[in-house]
Amino acid sequence: MNKNILYGPPPVHPLDDGTGGEQLYKCISRYAQIPGCIALTNAHTKENILYKDLLDLTCRLAESLKKYGITTDSTIAVCSENSLQYFIPVIAALYIGAATAAVNNKYNERELINCLNLSKPTLIFCSTETWPKVRQVKEKLNFTKKVIILDNKDNSDSAQSLEDFIFDYCDKDFNVRQFKPNTFNRDEHVALILNSSGSSGLPKGVMLTHKNLAVRFSHCKDPVFGNQISPGTAILTVIPFHHGFGMFTTLGYFTCGFQIVLMHTFEEHLFLQSLQDYKVQSTLLVPTLMTFFAKSPLVDKFYLPHLQEIASGGAPLSREIGQAVAQRFKLKSIRQGYGLTETTSAILLTPEGETVPGSTGKVVPFFAAKVVDNATGRILGPNQVGELCFKGDMNMKGYCNDIEATNAIIDKEGWLHSGDLGYYNENEHFFIIDRI
Numbered sequence: 001m002n003k004n005i006l007y008g009p010p011p012v013h014p015l016d017d018g019t020g021g022e023q024l025y026k027c028i029s030r031y032a033q034i035p036g037c038i039a040l041t042n043a044h045t046k047e048n049i050l051y052k053d054l055l056d057l058t059c060r061l062a063e064s065l066k067k068y069g070i071t072t073d074s075t076i077a078v079c080s081e082n083s084l085q086y087f088i089p090v091i092a093a094l095y096i097g098a099a100t101a102a103v104n105n106k107y108n109e110r111e112l113i114n115c116l117n118l119s120k121p122t123l124i125f126c127s128t129e130t131w132p133k134v135r136q137v138k139e140k141l142n143f144t145k146k147v148i149i150l151d152n153k154d155n156s157d158s159a160q161s162l163e164d165f166i167f168d169y170c171d172k173d174f175n176v177r178q179f180k181p182n183t184f185n186r187d188e189h190v191a192l193i194l195n196s197s198g199s200s201g202l203p204k205g206v207m208l209t210h211k212n213l214a215v216r217f218s219h220c221k222d223p224v225f226g227n228q229i230s231p232g233t234a235i236l237t238v239i240p241f242h243h244g245f246g247m248f249t250t251l252g253y254f255t256c257g258f259q260i261v262l263m264h265t266f267e268e269h270l271f272l273q274s275l276q277d278y279k280v281q282s283t284l285l286v287p288t289l290m291t292f293f294a295k296s297p298l299v300d301k302f303y304l305p306h307l308q309e310i311a312s313g314g315a316p317l318s319r320e321i322g323q324a325v326a327q328r329f330k331l332k333s334i335r336q337g338y339g340l341t342e343t344t345s346a347i348l349l350t351p352e353g354e355t356v357p358g359s360t361g362k363v364v365p366f367f368a369a370k371v372v373d374n375a376t377g378r379i380l381g382p383n384q385v386g387e388l389c390f391k392g393d394m395n396m397k398g399y400c401n402d403i404e405a406t407n408a409i410i411d412k413e414g415w416l417h418s419g420d421l422g423y424y425n426e427n428e429h430f431f432i433i434d435r436i
C-alpha cells in the first residue's frame with residue numbers, strides 16, 4: 001500500500017441498495033407524506049411544487065414515457081433554464097432507467113446539434129424560453145421524435161405541453177401507489193449524460209451511471225461531507241441544473257427532503273431577499289459570485305440568522321475571496337468542493353468543522369487520490385505539486401462514442417487524470433494550483 005495514495009474515510013452510512021431512480025422514488029415518497037412539504041420554490045415567481053406533487057408528476061410522466069415507447073435503453077434530453085419543472089423528466093427517466101442528456105440551455109444551434117448528436121435523444125424536454133432554438137434544431141435531427149415544453153399550459157405548434165403529453169399517454173385510472181421504478185444493473189446503466197467542456201476541442205458527452213449517483217447520494221447524507229438531514233431545510237441555489245455542480249447537489253437535496261429555492265438568473269437583491277424570506281440555511285455559489293459578494297455593500301442590509309453555510313464549487317476559490325465572503329456574511333468560513341464533470345460531483349470536500357483557509361477539502365468516502373509527477377511518474381508526498389488523479393465509484397463510465405478520449409483521461413488501472421495541478425498538506429487537505 002503506497003502511503004502517498006490518500007483514501008477517503010469509510011462512509012458514516014453504507015451505500016444504499018438500488019438504482020438512483022429507486023432511491024429517489026423511496027425518498028420522495030417519504031417526504032410526500034409530510035403535509036405541505038415543499039420540494040422546489042422559484043425565487044422569481046414565488047411559486048412552489050410540493051414533494052407530493054413532484055411524486056405524482058414524476059410517476060405519471062414515467063408511466064407516460066413507458067406507454068410512448070421509452071425503455072431502459074432510451075435517451076431523452078432536457079434543454080431548459082433552472083425551473084420548477086426541470087427535474088420532472090430527469091427523475092421520471094431515472095425511475096425507468098432511460099438516460100437523460102442535460103443540455104446547456106445557453107448553447108447556440110451549432111453547439112446544440114453537436115451535443116445532441118452525441119446522445120441522440122428520442123424526446124427533448126425544453127422550456128418556452130429554449131423552444132424557438134430547439135425547434136430549429138429538431139428539423140436537423142432525425143432521431144428526435146417529439147419535443148415537450150415543460151412550463152407551458154397549452155401546446156405550441158409541433159410541440160406538446162408536459163400536461164398534454166401526460167394526459168395523452170398516462171392511463172386515466174393510473175394510481176401513483178401502484179407505480180414501481182424499474183430495477184436494472186446500476187453499475188453499467190447510464191443515468192445522465194452531461195457536457196464536459198473538456199480540455200480541448202468540442203464538448204464531449206460524459207456518461208454517468210446509477211452507481212455514480214448512489215455514491216453522490218451517500219455523500220449528501222454524510223454528516224461530515226454532506227448536510228445534516230432535516231426535511232424542510234431551505235437551500236438557495238443559482239447553479240445551472242445542467243452542470244455537474246447543480247445537477248448532483250440538487251438531486252441529492254431531493255433525497256434529503258430539503259426545500260430547494262431556485263434562481264435561473266442571478267439578481268443580487270432577490271438573492272439576498274430570498275435568503276432572508278425563506279430562512280435559508282445553506283446556499284451554493286460559484287467563485288465569480290463569491291467575488292461579487294466579497295465587495296457587495298447590500299449584504300449588511302439583510303438579517304440572516306438562519307444562514308449556516310455558504311458552499312463554493314465549480315472552479316477554484318481564492319483564500320482571500322473565501323475569507324472576505326465569510327466575514328461579510330458573519331460566518332466562520334466557506335465550505336468548498338472540487339470535482340470534474342467526469343467525476344460526477346465533488347471528490348474533494350471541506351469536512352464539517354475542518355476548514356483550512358484556501359483548501360478545497362479532503363478526499364471523500366469511496367475515493368482514493370494521488371499527486372503524480374508527470375515527468376517521472378512518481379507518486380508525490382505532502383506539499384509537493386503534481387497532477388491530481390482520482391479513483392473511485394463516481395468516475396464516469398466514459399465519453400459518449402469516444403473510446404480514445406476516455407482512455408486518454410482514465411488509465412488502465414482506473415485512475416482519472418484531472419489535468420489540474422495541486423498538492424495536499426501534512427493533514428491531507430488539498431490545494432488546487434492551476435490547470436496543466
Ligand SMILES: O=C(O)[C@H]1CSC(c2nc3ccc(N4CCCCCC4)cc3s2)=N1
Nearest residue numbers: 244245311313314335336337339340341346
Ligand atoms: O468544476 C466542475 O466541473 C464541477 C463538476 S461537479 C463540481 C462540484 N460539485 C460539487 C458538489 C458539492 C459541492 N459542495 C461544496 C461545499 C461542501 C458542501 C457540499 C457542496 C461542491 C462541488 S464542486 N464541479
